[in-house]
Amino acid sequence: MISPALKPWIRPLPERLVNKIAAGEVIERPAAVVKELVENSLDAGADRIEIHIEKSGSKIIKIIDNGCGISKEQIEIAFSRHATSKIYNFNDLEKLVSYGFRGEALPSIASVARVRMISRPNDAELATEIIYEGGVLQSKQPVAAPPGTTVEVENLFYNTPARRKFLKAEITESRHISRLVTALAIGRYDIAFTFIVNNKNIFSLPSKEKLKDRVTALLSPGREFIALSGETDEVKVEAVIGSPDMAQSTRLGQYIFINGRFIYSPSLSHAFMSGYGELLPRGTYPVGALLLRVRPDEIDVNVHPSKTEIKLAREKEIYNAVHRLIKEALRQESVVPVFLPRGIGPEQTEKKNNSHQERFPGYGKGKIIPGPMSRFKVNKDFLRELYHPSGVEDTSLDSNIVRVDKTTGEIVENQATVSFPGKPGASLDRLPELPRVIQKMPAAEPEEISLTGKFADLYLLCKTGDKLYIIDQHAAHERILYEDMLRRLDNHAVVAQQLLFPVPVELSPEQLACFEEFMDLINRSGFTVSAFGGRMVNIEAVPTILGRKDPEIIIRQILDDLAALKKAGQDIKKAMAQSLACRAAVMAGDRLSDEEALGLVRQLMHCENPYSCPHGRPTFIKVSREDLDRQFGRC
């Protein structure tokens, strides 16, 4: 029993505390401050915005715009919670056209930093300077300044040590900011953006640019992008997309906007990718920018304070429109002949798919990519299905199996060999889908293995005794190189080929941030890459395992890989080995001589984990005599 004197009173929280709590939601990290402030500038009608960042935003974030400014009577109100000039009643929320509306940003930021705002409306003679510290007004005075608003945020999170502690490494935060600013500059390509980090000019983009020029300048200078646009009843699309060979191993090269707002949408990202169909190598994602316009009342941005997640009233129609438009554009560009495997086309009806699954429960679900035109019911499940096909870990199979972790490719359990996991009663007209469980190869001497053939310049057919192994040459080589590379990284024994002509490369802001973060690792991995000023780096040496592959393409891919794998929580050294191995390995379609093929198989057998490539795909599958007999109904 608590004594009456100590009995907690229920009472409203003081406003300063409310703001500080709200800051926790809205102001997750420095990038969020940049976002809120730049969106305020945009809402203020600025056409020229300058962004200064120091120490990845923890020291200074400064936004200078030439927008409409705030009068001296209003400036204090701007710092009070839920004060906004952008909506007046709930109905306005239904047809929102401005970026901000919650009226939370400024007070939230002001409660966790020192904020100085200088603002002058066009018609005023003097600007007003107002300073807040920890949510408390410090001073307010007239000063001379050009029209527009400057907001300077200093010592962010100085009074919330917990949050400050949770910030990632400076360089990670600065990568978030880079991506965000890139997004803002793409979303509003009509506006002049200047981005300065630690007094270094990262980019200065003119106003009234074309979307294509801006995307090219920001994402991949010098490469050819495809511009496209189209309109349906539901959505107006303007997009600039990269050719399939520019695809990256992450979605970080994708910038998707709805009504000017940079959003995260797995479904639209998927529509973007699916438009490429078979043109994309597996596990890669196209790069580019999608700018969609929908009627403001068909979009709900009030899902989360940071507004990066949205709800669309007509998601299915929009998905289809994006998918079709990209597909059409690529077909017209005729990048590569289009190949549509069976089961992808719109004519495939839902009924057919369902009945198929009824007949073969557990099989083939992951194999049949649902026709985007025909089915888009429960989008979340649908997407999960696409990314993680079910049935790959069918536990009804024999228990004597080796399990492989899908993300790391490491063996999880290690047990004895078993027979082919064919299901009794499986249909004869269709081989059961091979599950993602792999039999351990018998402890046979590698010399006993012989090559019986090659198929499709990708699969090597080998046998030992009465077992047939089908080996994926790329996955196998990747595994071999990966283990070799890890050893070499550990022993500092990566051999580097010096280049006669050093290769200058202009990195994207994100790649630059990643390069700065991992420069040491990159230079220990056989590269000699040095910063060259601005976004330029200079490649003077490359790891020999990469042969004569274009250093520029390789370094970009590796930076993208590192960023993605780091994000996925992967050990960074392994990530490097994985990326290098993937780039250096023989590809599907590379023709190997018999000697090379057999050499590859033998080396694979010597690997610590020969069962899967570093990404977790199997390197080989095994088919026994009995399995075949069963398939042919001989037993």
Next chain:
Amino acid sequence: MKFSLSKSKFSNCLQSILQVVPSKSTLPILTNVMIEALDNKLKISATDLDISITVNIECGVNKKGSAVLPAKILFEIIRELPESEITVEATNSRVEIKIPNGSYKIASVSPEDFPKLPAVNTKKEIKIGADDLVKMIKKTTFACSTDETRPALNGVLWQTKGDRMQMVATDGHRLAKMSVENTKLKGMSEDIIIPPKVLNLVPRFVDGGAKEVGVIFGENNIIFNLEDTILTSRLIEGPYPNYEQVIPTENDKKLIVSREELSGAVRRVSILSNTLTHQVKFSIQGGKLTLSTSNADVGGEGKEVISCDFQGENIEIGYNANYVVEILSKMDNDEVIFELSQPISAGVIYSSSMPKEDFLCLVMPLRLAE
């Protein structure tokens, strides 16, 4: 069309043409040869759209005309025939090959469908010593890149300036440059990039024959006028990297060594080198050059010491053995000179019989692991 000529003459001619005919192509007509019977001569052409060849041979023509025939089949028939006079006659859409005791008929494709070959304007032709041309080709094309991401490096740069001309090839790891004098250039100044495939064909047509060959530097193509044969190739678009600035001029260490000895030792030692890097370490100390390698995969190690003449501070430097062996095979004399500087900078290699201004190779080292 009707003409006759000896089997051997026809067969030899087809054999040289066949080097240009693609064995398979997305444009099936390219697997054919075009035969044109003109006044007392036969003109046989083939193209893969990059390279074209035309061979002229004298022969008796009874009736002018043209036909387009499948190259490989035609050649195989002619090659297998016994030596005799062969008569070829076109009737309707077929061509009949008549020999004393039989005949073969092949359907002809319409000559209009055969791609037009570039016209030869001999006014712009310059004359080049056949020996010089062949030498330049044989000493440079090996260094071309095969990686298709940097197209300019897939070709040989041919530069003419003043009364000198030179060919340069590089793949970014090594470079070869051969320069010769030519007084007939008349101040011509051109930089063109030529696919090595056509260059490698040239020596086969000049071997032992002509003293001089005609060359026409066209806008988009290059034409070699080799007496009876005309070879044309499209050019590769530049720009070619500025190779001059990467040729070191102040390498302070000088190694003089026997080519035979070095080449043999590198070849042997490299058997035990890593199969990926082919790295062999050169350790030079006083008058001794030690070549060594190790390979963890097979648990092997190799080492040889050869004597040399060396000026400068001791140095350890790694090379891809294949690059070194290949470059050494292009040197004329038994004495070769390496000019070196740092373990990470380009080495200059030339032979003592030819000044480096005439022929030199560069090779970039492999950075030695710690």
